[in-house]
Amino acid sequence: MSAPTTYRQPVSRLWWLKKRTYFLFVMRELSSVFVAWFAVFLMIMVVAIGRGEASYQSFLSWAASPIVVVVNIVALAFLVLHTVTWFALTPQAMVVRGPGGRWVPRIKEVSVAGRRVPAATVVRVGGRVPAGMVIASQYAGLIVVSAFVVWLVLR
Amino acid sequence: MSEGVAAAHDVLLVGGGAAGLRAAIAIAESNPSLSVAVVSKVYPMRSHTVSAEGGAAGAFAEDDTLDEHAYDTVSGSDWLCDQDAVEAFVQEAPRELLQLEHWGCPWSRQPDGHIAVRAFGGMKNMRTWFAADKTGFHMLHTLFQTSLKYADLTRYDEWFVSRLLVDDGRVHGVVAIELRTGRIEAITAKSVVLCNGGSGKVFPYTTNAAICTGDGMALAYRAGAPLKDMEFVQYHPTGLPFTGILITEAARAEGGWLLNKDGYRYLQDYDLGTPEPTPVLRSMELGPRDRLSQAFVQEVEKGRTVESPYGPIVHLDLRHLGAKLIDIKLPMVRELCLKYERIDPVKDLIPVRPVVHYMMGGVHTDINGATPIEGLFAAGETACVTINGANRLGSNSLPECLVFGARAGRAAAEYAASAQRPPPVVMQQVEDEIRRIDQMRRPERGSERIADIREEMQSTMEDSAGIFRSGESLSKGSDRLAELQQRLERVQLHDETQVFNTELVTALELANMLDIAETILQSALQREESRGAHQRTDFTTRDDTRFLDHALAYRDADGAVRIERSPVTITRWPPGERVYGR
Amino acid sequence: MADSIQMNVTRYDPDQDSAPTVARYEVPLRKDWAILDGLNYIKDHVDGSLSYRWSCRMGICGSCGMNIDGEPKLTCAAFLSDYAPGPIRVEPLSNFPVARDLVVDIGDFMEKLPRVKPWIVRDDVTVIDGEYLQTPEELEEYKQFSNCINCMLCYAACPIYGLEPDFIGPAAIALAERYDLDSRDRGQRERLDILIEKEGVWGCTFVGECTKVCPKHVDPAGAIQRYKLKAAQENVMAFLLPRGTR
Numbered sequence: 008m009s010a011p012t013t014y015r016q017p018v019s020r021l022w023w024l025k026k027r028t029y030f031l032f033v034m035r036e037l038s039s040v041f042v043a044w045f046a047v048f049l050m051i052m053v054v055a056i057g058r059g060e061a062s063y064q065s066f067l068s069w070a071a072s073p074i075v076v077v078v079n080i081v082a083l084a085f086l087v088l089h090t091v092t093w094f095a096l097t098p099q100a101m102v103v104r105g106p107g108g109r110w111v112p113r114i115k116e117v118s119v120a121g122r123r124v125p126a127a128t129v130v131r132v133g134g135r136v137p138a139g140m141v142i143a144s145q146y147a148g149l150i151v152v153s154a155f156v157v158w159l160v161l162r
Numbered sequence: 163m164s165e166g167v168a169a170a171h172d173v174l175l176v177g178g179g180a181a182g183l184r185a186a187i188a189i190a191e192s193n194p195s196l197s198v199a200v201v202s203k204v205y206p207m208r209s210h211t212v213s214a215e216g217g218a219a220g221a222f223a224e225d226d227t228l229d230e231h232a233y234d235t236v237s238g239s240d241w242l243c244d245q246d247a248v249e250a251f252v253q254e255a256p257r258e259l260l261q262l263e264h265w266g267c268p269w270s271r272q273p274d275g276h277i278a279v280r281a282f283g284g285m286k287n288m289r290t291w292f293a294a295d296k297t298g299f300h301m302l303h304t305l306f307q308t309s310l311k312y313a314d315l316t317r318y319d320e321w322f323v324s325r326l327l328v329d330d331g332r333v334h335g336v337v338a339i340e341l342r343t344g345r346i347e348a349i350t351a352k353s354v355v356l357c358n359g360g361s362g363k364v365f366p367y368t369t370n371a372a373i374c375t376g377d378g379m380a381l382a383y384r385a386g387a388p389l390k391d392m393e394f395v396q397y398h399p400t401g402l403p404f405t406g407i408l409i410t411e412a413a414r415a416e417g418g419w420l421l422n423k424d425g426y427r428y429l430q431d432y433d434l435g436t437p438e439p440t441p442v443l444r445s446m447e448l449g450p451r452d453r454l455s456q457a458f459v460q461e462v463e464k465g466r467t468v469e470s471p472y473g474p475i476v477h478l479d480l481r482h483l484g485a486k487l488i489d490i491k492l493p494m495v496r497e498l499c500l501k502y503e504r505i506d507p508v509k510d511l512i513p514v515r516p517v518v519h520y521m522m523g524g525v526h527t528d529i530n531g532a533t534p535i536e537g538l539f540a541a542g543e544t545a546c547v548t549i550n551g552a553n554r555l556g557s558n559s560l561p562e563c564l565v566f567g568a569r570a571g572r573a574a575a576e577y578a579a580s581a582q583r584p585p586p587v588v589m590q591q592v593e594d595e596i597r598r599i600d601q602m603r604r605p606e607r608g609s610e611r612i613a614d615i616r617e618e619m620q621s622t623m624e625d626s627a628g629i630f631r632s633g634e635s636l637s638k639g640s641d642r643l644a645e646l647q648q649r650l651e652r653v654q655l656h657d658e659t660q661v662f663n664t665e666l667v668t669a670l671e672l673a674n675m676l677d678i679a680e681t682i683l684q685s686a687l688q689r690e691e692s693r694g695a696h697q698r699t700d701f702t703t704r705d706d707t708r709f710l711d712h713a714l715a716y717r718d719a720d721g722a723v724r725i726e727r728s729p730v731t732i733t734r735w736p737p738g739e740r741v742y743g744r
Numbered sequence: 745m746a747d748s749i750q751m752n753v754t755r756y757d758p759d760q761d762s763a764p765t766v767a768r769y770e771v772p773l774r775k776d777w778a779i780l781d782g783l784n785y786i787k788d789h790v791d792g793s794l795s796y797r798w799s800c801r802m803g804i805c806g807s808c809g810m811n812i813d814g815e816p817k818l819t820c821a822a823f824l825s826d827y828a829p830g831p832i833r834v835e836p837l838s839n840f841p842v843a844r845d846l847v848v849d850i851g852d853f854m855e856k857l858p859r860v861k862p863w864i865v866r867d868d869v870t871v872i873d874g875e876y877l878q879t880p881e882e883l884e885e886y887k888q889f890s891n892c893i894n895c896m897l898c899y900a901a902c903p904i905y906g907l908e909p910d911f912i913g914p915a916a917i918a919l920a921e922r923y924d925l926d927s928r929d930r931g932q933r934e935r936l937d938i939l940i941e942k943e944g945v946w947g948c949t950f951v952g953e954c955t956k957v958c959p960k961h962v963d964p965a966g967a968i969q970r971y972k973l974k975a976a977q978e979n980v981m982a983f984l985l986p987r988g989t990r
Contacts, residue, residue, distance in 0.1 A: 011342060013843050014756055014758070016836070016842060018907055028953055028956065099963065099966040100950070101973070102970065111879075111927070114930055115930060132879075133884070205854070208806060210800070257872065264864065264928075266923065266928065296891070299893070303894075307863050307919070313858070342843060405802070494804075497803075501821055502802070613787075613788030613789065659758075659760075659844065664787075664796070665787075665792045665795075
């Protein structure tokens with residue numbers, strides 16, 4: 008007997024517009040393009056500086072052109088989105104352990120010459136740092152690094 | 163393989179809850195060459211084991227003994243259990259729980275890494291293993307996931323078994339409907355184990371899931387096997403009103419109090435001990451379920467309960483336990499209260515009432531799960547071995563599923579190794595069954611609705627065979643059930659689709675429940691005494707001279723219930739007084 | 745509060761219909777009633793042919809997942825009054841083939857689950873004479889992931905699963921992580937071999953909806969990201985170490 012029929016629910020091309028969270032996700036993914044843009048922009052600047060004063064001046068006037076300014080404003084907005092969303096996701100993706108954690112022995116299987124053998128190892132348990140603290144420390148780190156860069160540029 | 167046969171197996175397990183899966187794994191381990199299959203009307207991880215909360219008893223702690231677990235079980239049962247079964251049970255329970263530990267069950271632990279145990283109603287020592295308050299859920303998923311390891315285990319998920327194939331006193335398999343297609347086919351097997359749970363849905367207010375419709379009991383009963391001790395229906399003292407959702411006994415074991423409308427711990431008035439601020443074993447809130455549920459009814463009569471839209475209630479008070487203990491030991495209680503009552507047990511009283519929870523009775527089996535029909539076995543709530551007698555102790559049913567599931571599985575495997583293939587005559591029964599089901603789906607049978615009959619059956623059972631019954635209420639109930647049986651013949655089904663026809667399933671379940679309901683009433687009518695969960699207002703005391711025996715309900719050819727009696731096995735604990743709190 | 749509410753329920757009969765249709769029902773609006781009580785009212789009193797799955801109605805058996813106003817929910821744990829004045833849209837879980845009305849075919853998950861070996865992998869014990877010790881801290885490491893009820897809401901919420909049905913999916917990976925983190929288990933390596941494949945953890949782009957809709961706070965998205973870290977470490981090791989030692 009053949010398998011009974013089922014109805015396959017179609018997925019719309021615009022699925023990412025159906026929920027605010029889906030839309031935010033797609034924007035977060037899109038933000039990586041602008042992160043790449045900033046990297047390229049910085050590289051162009053570094054190269055321009057390396058080539059001497061004239062080159063740097065022409066870079067500056069290009070960077071001040073309306074189109075580049077608009078692109079950079081948009082890119083900055085996406086960069087902020089990128090930073091905020093990824094900082095928020097970090098504690099979910101990564102277990103950060105504080106002083107409350109401890110090392111305990113654990114046996115794991117490892118592959119040796121294609122064969123699985125048990126091996127003694129240690130793993131960390133407990134002492135998980137709360138999500139809020141992980142997020143806060145990322146912002147703290149960002150501020151420290153930014154301050155250092157500002158100091159480097161302005162000294 | 164002949165026409166109309168989906169498959170032929172050596173052992174077929176009907177039901178994929180704790181008992182069925184434990185049996186399946188036992189066979190896969192002991193007789194790997196046998197062809198084993200599990201057929202269930204739901205995916206195994208949906209089985210009702212999933213709803214068990216409090217824990218599973220096994221004497222394992224250093225200061226505990228098997229004899230004490232046995233004595234608690236025997237006295238809890240009001241001496242109606244079979245003591246040889248209890249002795250085997252208490253001995254094998256710890257090993258089974260350890261086996262589950264090795265399969266990955268996330269049992270709660272002591273700080274040093276050993277298993278933690280908690281107190282439970284009617285138990286003299288702390289011996290109840292627990293996985294927070296989701297013990298049944300974790301046990302079921304551990305068993306199900308472990309069963310996936312055995313790739314040769316065949317599963318028929320979402321197949322509804324409607325009939326046993328029995329010829330000449332021997333079972334040869336089942337007839338089942340594949341819900342996904344609507345096909346009706348035979349699955350033959352040399353031995354069959356019924357592990358498809360209880361029948362709480364016979365009553366209106368129950369902790370039981372929608373699927374607990376006594377299918378296994380009805381299958382065995384119609385095939386000629388007797389149902390034992392059906393008059394003993396356990397009311398759990400703490401269910402939520404309206405939904406009947408269970409608030410685990412562990413809530414009281416951790417220190418919760420039962421209060422009447424005056425905030426008074428009323429159990430002290432019912433020979434259950436004196437109130438202490440912290441829990442005392444076998445006392446007050448940790449008394450057995452039958453006594454606690456009966457005390458509630460007496461409080462209602464004294465006018466000391468609280469009125470709610472769903473009838474009288476009392477309160478379960480956990481507030482003094484604090485948020486931390488509740489979140490670690492009773493997270494599900496808090497979750498259920500927040501979701502379904504919109505109250506927080508950390509600061510609010512929980513409204514509770516007794517609700518039907520468990521059938522002590524079931525398919526009559528011996529200590530290895532064998533029924534009087536050759537090749538037919540039963541285990542879990544479907545079966546009645548019996549370790550529960552007139553009243554089951556909380557946390558004995560989960561280990562019962564493991565101990566007797568494994569035993570029945572091994573016995574069924576042994577039987578299958580020697581049994582013959584089914585004779586051709588059983589194929590006639592398959593055709594009869596297809597015809598019977600077609601008959602039910604015929605248009606213009608009448609105008610009766612399934613839900614109307616079901617609701618009337620439920621209220622009839624509550625009125626006639628509730629916590630207190632009498633000869634008069636039971637006879638009246640029996641007359642009403644007879645009417646409902648006739649109305650069932652005129653039920654009109656409206657669903658003509660083959661695929662996932664849940665209306666047809668509901669009708670078959672209703673037929674099962676009506677049969678079960680009648681055995682409950684007849685067994686109760688003939689037991690002219692009060693014992694455990696069976697309390698007669700016209701025979702108020704226990705009568706060991708006349709009724710220290712089991713009731714076996716057989717189905718006569720005309721459909722009537724015939725009760726026979728069989729002796730209780732007593733090994734070491736002669737009948738005595740049940741003493742709690744003193 | 746009005747005394748009734750409209751439920752717009754998806755109907756699909758594979759024998760008759762080429763695509764699902766919507767049926768409109770009025771059900772009593774009662775404070776305590778869940779969406780499931782509304783469906784049961786329809787089945788018991790209005791139209792007995794409506795098909796859907798349900799069982800425990802206490803949020804633990806995982807049977808009654810459906811899309812309510814487009815969001816995957818357990819219908820026993822979502823209340824009519826929260827959707828007043830209605831109408832309430834009740835549809836089968838998205839991303840699954842529909843078998844009938846509100847019943848979806850979850851055979852795909854049932855086939856994928858055993859692939860991640862959701863059981864304790866270890867073969868050094870033949871006689872059981874005591875428990876494996878496991879401290880409450882060690883239990884806490886995997887406890888969250890062991891609370892999965894297989895209700896399939898995460899699959900219905902995952903756009904990747906909708907677009908790439910080969911993706912092994914949130915619940916299955918969360919269960920793999922549950923056993924990996926269990927101090928009694930030794931099967932990490934075997935599971936990684938399965939999950940390091942393209943349709944394993946790398947299928948996930950961290951939309952995070954699985955975690956948001958999970959009724960048991962299992963956090964499958966977290967499990968998947970943690971697995972990616974393991975898989976990445978493995979890839980680096982594979983790159984650095986000579987073949988024979990792996």
